[in-house]
Amino acid sequence: MEYLTPTTTDEALSLLNKYGEDAVIVAGGVFFTPHKEELFNEAKVLISIGKLGLDYIKVDEEGLKLGATTNLTSIMTSDATSKGVFRVLSEAISSIPIKRITDMGTVGGEVCMSAETDLPTALIALDGRVVIASSTESRILPLEKFYLGYLSHVLEPNEMVTEIQVPHFPPKTGAAFHKLERGTVDLPIVNAAARITLGPDDKCSGVKIVLGCVTFPPVIADNAEKLLMGNKLDEKIIARAAEAATDIECITDIRASGELRKRWGRIAVEKALNKAYEQAKGGN
Amino acid sequence: MAVSISLIVNGEEHRVEIEPWWSLAHVLREELQLTGTKIMCNNGACGSCTVLMDGQAVSSCVKLAVLAEGKNITTIEGLAELETGELHPIQEAFIKYSGMQCGTCTPGMILTAKALLDENPTPTEDEVRGALAGNLCRCGTYKRITKCILAAADMMKGGR
Numbered sequence: 001m002e003y004l005t006p007t008t009t010d011e012a013l014s015l016l017n018k019y020g021e022d023a024v025i026v027a028g029g030v031f032f033t034p035h036k037e038e039l040f041n042e043a044k045v046l047i048s049i050g051k052l053g054l055d056y057i058k059v060d061e062e063g064l065k066l067g068a069t070t071n072l073t074s075i076m077t078s079d080a081t082s083k084g085v086f087r088v089l090s091e092a093i094s095s096i097p098i099k100r101i102t103d104m105g106t107v108g109g110e111v112c113m114s115a116e117t118d119l120p121t122a123l124i125a126l127d128g129r130v131v132i133a134s135s136t137e138s139r140i141l142p143l144e145k146f147y148l149g150y151l152s153h154v155l156e157p158n159e160m161v162t163e164i165q166v167p168h169f170p171p172k173t174g175a176a177f178h179k180l181e182r183g184t185v186d187l188p189i190v191n192a193a194a195r196i197t198l199g200p201d202d203k204c205s206g207v208k209i210v211l212g213c214v215t216f217p218p219v220i221a222d223n224a225e226k227l228l229m230g231n232k233l234d235e236k237i238i239a240r241a242a243e244a245a246t247d248i249e250c251i252t253d254i255r256a257s258g259e260l261r262k263r264w265g266r267i268a269v270e271k272a273l274n275k276a277y278e279q280a281k282g283g284n
Numbered sequence: 285m286a287v288s289i290s291l292i293v294n295g296e297e298h299r300v301e302i303e304p305w306w307s308l309a310h311v312l313r314e315e316l317q318l319t320g321t322k323i324m325c326n327n328g329a330c331g332s333c334t335v336l337m338d339g340q341a342v343s344s345c346v347k348l349a350v351l352a353e354g355k356n357i358t359t360i361e362g363l364a365e366l367e368t369g370e371l372h373p374i375q376e377a378f379i380k381y382s383g384m385q386c387g388t389c390t391p392g393m394i395l396t397a398k399a400l401l402d403e404n405p406t407p408t409e410d411e412v413r414g415a416l417a418g419n420l421c422r423c424g425t426y427k428r429i430t431k432c433i434l435a436a437a438d439m440m441k442g443g444r
Contacts, residue, residue, distance in 0.1 A: 003287045003304040003350050026348060033307055033346045036328040046304040098418030100343045101328055101397075186329070264414065 002045045009052045009162060013135040020157035021254045026050075027069045028104040031113045038151065054108070054162055063167040068108025068160070072119070073099065075107060085126065086166060088175040088193060094124035095179045095191075108161045112153060118191050120147075121212030122177050123164065124220065125193035131163035140165070147217030172199040173206065174279025178271040180264045182255060188213045189256040192245075192268035194276040196233070202281075204228045209241070209269060214250040214261045221245035221269065232257065233277050241268035289353040293318065294362025300349075308352050309333040312359060319393045324347035324402035324420075331419030335359050340372045341399035343418075360391035363398065373416035373439040374398055374432070383432035385423035395418050406437060 006012040018179065022044040032039060054067035057078045064086050066075060068215030072093045075081055081090040084267065096102055096202055110119040111130060118145065126269055128143040143164075146153050155161070169175075179191040190213050207225045212218040224245035231237060243266055250261035286301045293316060300315045312318045312335070321344055324332040335344045336358040348420035363372040374397050377383065384390040393416065400415040401408060407415070412433045413426075421429065 001304050026351070027353055029348045030328060030346050031303065036305060038303045045340055046350070051350065097414070098329075098331075099415070100331070100418055103340060104328075104342060124442065199423075221317065241430050 001040070001043060003048070003168045005048045005051060007051050009054065009133065010135070012047060012049055012052055012160065013133060013158070014043070015047055016270050017135040017158045019047075023047050023157075025160055027070065027106040028109050030077040030101060030105045030109065035113075035151070049160070053093070061168075063165055065233045065241055066107045066164045066166075068162050068164065069106045070108075070112075072096070072102035072105045072107065076102060081220055082206060083132065085169045085173050085195065088122050088126065088177050088195075089119065089166075091177045092118040092179075092191075095177070095188075100192045107164050111146070111164060112155070112161055115150065116150070116187055116213055116216065117213070118177070118179060118188060121191050121210050121218045122175075123166065125175060125177075125208050125210045126166045126169075127194045127208065129167075130161050130256065131165065132159050133162045134159045138162075144220060146216075150216040169195070170206070171278050174276040174282070176272045176275030176277070176279065177255060178268045180221050180268055183203075186255065190214055192265065192272045194269065194272040196228070196273065196276045197281045198233075198280045203230055203232055205230075206279070209245055209247060209273065210270060211248075211265050214246075214248065214265050219248060223247065224269070228273075235274065238273045239270055241273060242266045245269045287350060289350055291316075291349070291352060291357060292355065293357045294359060295356075295366070295372045296313060297358055302349055304348070304350050306349050307345050308335070308342075308347040308349045308357070311349040312344060312357075318359050318361050322369055322388055322391060324388065328371075329418070329420075330389075331392040331396060331416075332389050334395045334419065339399065339402060341396050358395070358398075360394060363394065372398070374401070374436040377432040377436040377439060381428055381432045381435055382426065385421075385425050389421045389423075393421070393429055397436065400433070401437055401440060405440060407434075408435060 024043040054069040059080050060066040076090045076093040090194040124144050174196040177193045179188045181188045193210045195208045199205035209221040209224050214283045224241040227241045244266040246262045250258035252258040286440040291298050309323050312321045324330045326345050328343040333345040337355045
């Protein structure tokens with residue numbers, strides 16, 4: 001296997017164009033050891049994208065923009081995620097208490113490799129978008145349309161993720177994250193992120209509810225969203241929405257049974273919704 | 285095809301021929317015979333393989349060795365004074381207050397503590413516990429380990 005270290009995005013994309021399915025991209029590398037067999041068995045080239053200058057956090061009129069190789073600690077501690085709706089990203093990352101992992105892990109890696117962790121759930125709740133580039137074109141895709149299943153996404157062999165974007169939201173929007181897990185060193189059993197916008201009459205004028213780790217990829221609970229949309233919110237209606245959000249078939253694996261995921265999923269959604277609602281009321 | 289990289293470990297430069305998918309922990313142990321770095325969970329969760337890379341604690345079992353090229357790596361073997369063999373205050377504190385039972389987690393604990401104390405020389409007990417969140421001790425010696433790190437912080441106040 002060859003190891004290549006391009007220094008510009010164009011150079012990296014032309015290498016991807018050349019090697020296609022024979023190439024594996026590496027940034028932080030957190031997922032390589034556990035998934036060594038799936039990733040390296042067929043690969044002929046390892047391309048490091050750590051020197052492309054894709055390590056940035058920007059806020060402009062369109063929203064928050066995160067370069068694909070920005071590490072999780074930088075995002076968690078950035079001014080951009082210290083307040084307002086974007087704070088939910090910092091909340092989701094800080095639920096991983098191991099600094100060694102958040103120092104190594106990158107936002108692009110979280111998005112591409114691990115729909116079973118926390119950040120993708122929070123990013124989908126914020127209508128996150130993925131900028132995908134190839135040597136011939138670039139496209140932007142909502143993150144919720146990016147995944148096909150476990151460790152599987154829509155990227156073509158000659159494409160890579162270069163940026164993650166999150167739009168601005170209207171005032172009186174709150175967003176929150178809640179996770180339930182076996183222990184701090186394990187992947188979540190279930191996580192949930194919710195975003196609520198209140199209109200001038202204090203009725204719910206925008207809502208997104210995402211449930212992670214119950215199936216692959218994360219699920220958007222549209223039936224629960226419909227219950228809340230256009231209505232005055234209170235704990236009762238939020239509890240009903242949380243019940244509706246988990247009216248799904250959940251996976252069973254070594255971490256938990258589908259039944260436990262369903263019960264804990266309801267709790268996670270309810271807590272995230274209540275927190276998001278409190279923030280929205282506070283004007284955020 | 286193997287690649288040739290240069291690793292700076294405990295102040296010494298080593299040129300190694302490695303496969304690109306080898307972890308730093310594997311290279312340290314198998315190529316450089318620095319077996320103080322332990323491999324336990326092999327997925328970055330337990331902290332036994334912690335080493336310092338440019339002063340920052342990293343899980344060497346999930347760090348690809350190729351990504352460590354040109355970085356200054358410190359393993360447990362490089363913590364004591366090379367010339368005199370004098371132990372680092374954290375090592376002394378671990379001996380004085382029995383910060384280990386089986387010892388498997390100890391190198392990772394000590395290097396995590398080193399990264400913490402370099403960044404925050406006067407941590408509170410909660411801060412020490414927070415820094416150790418990703419380091420597992422199968423013997424459950426956490427209380428003594430915390431005590432050792434706080435004691436080392438005190439010892440280091442004297443400029444050691």
